[in-house]
Amino acid sequence: xxxxxAVPALLVVSSLLFSGCGEKSGMKSGDTAPSPSVSMxxxxxxxxxxxxxxxxxxxxxxxxxxxxxQCDTLVKQTDLFVKAIKDGDLDQAKKLYAPTRMYYERIxxxxxxxxxxDPNIDARENDVDEKDWRGFHRLEKGLWQENxxxxxxxxxxxxxxxxxxxxxxxxxxxxxRAPRNRSxxxxx
Numbered sequence: 001x002x003x004x005x006a007v008p009a010l011l012v013v014s015s016l017l018f019s020g021c022g023e024k025s026g027m028k029s030g031d032t033a034p035s036p037s038v039s040m041x042x043x044x045x046x047x048x049x050x051x052x053x054x055x056x057x058x059x060x061x062x063x064x065x066x067x068x069x070q071c072d073t074l075v076k077q078t079d080l081f082v083k084a085i086k087d088g089d090l091d092q093a094k095k096l097y098a099p100t101r102m103y104y105e106r107i108x109x110x111x112x113x114x115x116x117x118d119p120n121i122d123a124r125e126n127d128v129d130e131k132d133w134r135g136f137h138r139l140e141k142g143l144w145q146e147n148x149x150x151x152x153x154x155x156x157x158x159x160x161x162x163x164x165x166x167x168x169x170x171x172x173x174x175x176x177r178a179p180r181n182r183s184x185x186x187x188x
Contacts, residue, residue: 067107074103085139090149097143101136 077100084092104111104121111118119128121135142152 067110070103070106074100074107077103085149085152088148088150090143090147093139093149094143097136097140104136 077096081093081096081100084096108118108122111122119135122137123133123135124137125133125141127133139152142148
């Protein structure tokens, strides 16, 4: 080993070794650290296991409200995005793509519970057959790789599917709602 590197490396290793073995801050010479067998703080009284099953009703209700809000906004934003595509407005469609898709990404963790919503909206090019490929990624390819908004919604059903799919999971024609089971919870 080159002495030019060995001496500084030896000094760094030595300093780390000696500082690690030195006095702890706040301790006086001759003091000893508490032994590991002495319990300190929260460890002295560990929580006892509960025989009750925890209730997550409040959290479930809050998440349901969040998802419904994101679905509602997804539908509204998708309407604007699809209108830009249908109008052939490339710049506006590109501008609206990411903000619109963001609302879908926020509900994607539960998308598989929403039937074929995910493949209809978020399938990637090789996820499905070419004839079945639609949704955000198909529109993304048209907008950025093909650099056109002209005819995208006519050439492929992407625009209409992207617009209609959030509504398919809903309980009303103008608002997306996550499907619910009999107890009113989001279906699993």
